[in-house]
Amino acid sequence: MTPLLLDGKEASKALLEFLQPLVETLDPKLVVVQVGDDPSSESYIKQKMKSCEKVGMRNEHRHLDASTSFEELMAVIDELNKDDDVTGFFVQLPLPDQLNDRVPEIIKAIDPMKDIDGFGAYNLGKMFLGKEYEHLPPATPSGIIRLLEHFDIEIAGKHVVVVGRSNTVGKPVAIMLLNRNATVTICHSKTKDLEDQIRKADIVIAAVGKPKMITADMVKDGAVVVDVGIHRTEDGLCGDTDFKGLESKVSAISPVPGGVGPMTVASLIRNCVTAKERQMAIR
Numbered sequence: 343m344t345p346l347l348l349d350g351k352e353a354s355k356a357l358l359e360f361l362q363p364l365v366e367t368l369d370p371k372l373v374v375v376q377v378g379d380d381p382s383s384e385s386y387i388k389q390k391m392k393s394c395e396k397v398g399m400r401n402e403h404r405h406l407d408a409s410t411s412f413e414e415l416m417a418v419i420d421e422l423n424k425d426d427d428v429t430g431f432f433v434q435l436p437l438p439d440q441l442n443d444r445v446p447e448i449i450k451a452i453d454p455m456k457d458i459d460g461f462g463a464y465n466l467g468k469m470f471l472g473k474e475y476e477h478l479p480p481a482t483p484s485g486i487i488r489l490l491e492h493f494d495i496e497i498a499g500k501h502v503v504v505v506g507r508s509n510t511v512g513k514p515v516a517i518m519l520l521n522r523n524a525t526v527t528i529c530h531s532k533t534k535d536l537e538d539q540i541r542k543a544d545i546v547i548a549a550v551g552k553p554k555m556i557t558a559d560m561v562k563d564g565a566v567v568v569d570v571g572i573h574r575t576e577d578g579l580c581g582d583t584d585f586k587g588l589e590s591k592v593s594a595i596s597p598v599p600g601g602v603g604p605m606t607v608a609s610l611i612r613n614c615v616t617a618k619e620r621q622m623a624i625r
């Protein structure tokens with residue numbers, strides 16, 4: 343069986359094309375705050391800026407020195423919160439050591455109306471109220487849902503197993519799936535019968551952060567697999583699933599690279615557009 347490729351390049355292109363006229367009309371501005379020079383961050387930021395350029399969205403890259411103190415970073419956040427010309431911004435993670443323990447405080451300081459990463463408690467909490475309150479959902483979960491929708495993968499009534507329970511991927515995607523009437527099981531490192539759980543899934547969301555951990559023997563025939571993981575190995579990039587092994591068993595699968603990654607970036611741009619719409623409605 344040749345599975346349907348859940349091509350994130352195709353789906354993100356469609357989303358960006360949909361957003362382009364809205365960007366033209368609303369003229370939002372996105373700001374990325376980077377502290378230090380983490381090599382992965384450099385590449386993620388480049389992709390985000392490139393997508394801004396594609397849709398004609400104004401953007402700014404605030405690159406702060408690796409030695410930036412907590413107080414200095416908070417002053418930048420305060421300035422961006424107060425600047426009416428800035429629609430949305432985020433602080434690229436990971437942060438240098440002196441700031442890493444204070445990430446919750448840093449995220450909390452971002453105005454929820456400008457929190458386009460959707461990592462703050464206000465935007466995360468609103469998702470619990472239902473689909474209609476998912477105004478600024480975290481970009482990766484939102485991208486996963488959009489990827490499934492783009493390829494007409496039915497969610498309602500399906501049993502979805504999410505492997506991983508991080509606050510940025512596993513937990514919020516589980517809530518978003520629940521909001522769309524899936525039956526959701528969330529697995530994590532303490533789950534005793536992981537393989538049995540995964541084998542029951544119509545849809546598997548792999549957000550475990552372990553290269554090629556989910557293999558063909560763990561999934562049922564015809565399952566849909568979305569691979570969120572991204573790992574740089576000696577053989578190049580790979581995800582949390584064994585793509586090659588799964589290909590002959592599943593009905594649809596997302597590749598790495600070119601699956602969830604581009605959807606995350608497009609969803610971030612979408613959040614910036616939504617943020618501008620909501621700010622204009624309030625003003």
Ligand SMILES: NC(=O)c1ccc[n+]([C@@H]2O[C@H](COP(=O)([O-])OP(=O)(O)OC[C@H]3O[C@@H](n4cnc5c(N)ncnc54)[C@H](OP(=O)(O)O)[C@@H]3O)[C@@H](O)[C@H]2O)c1
Nearest residue numbers: 482506507508511530531549550551570571572602603606
């Ligand atoms: N493509 C994108 O745009 C994008 C965006 C974000 C993240 N990612 C990638 O997605 C992956 C997950 O990211 P994340 O931030 O959610 O990672 P994370 O914060 O490290 O969380 C990993 C989760 O997997 C669980 N886990 C670890 N080992 C396990 C095992 N052996 N069995 C079952 N569960 C296990 C952990 O359980 P515990 O909670 O019990 O520790 C945790 O909940 C990473 O590869 C990351 O690079 C990609």
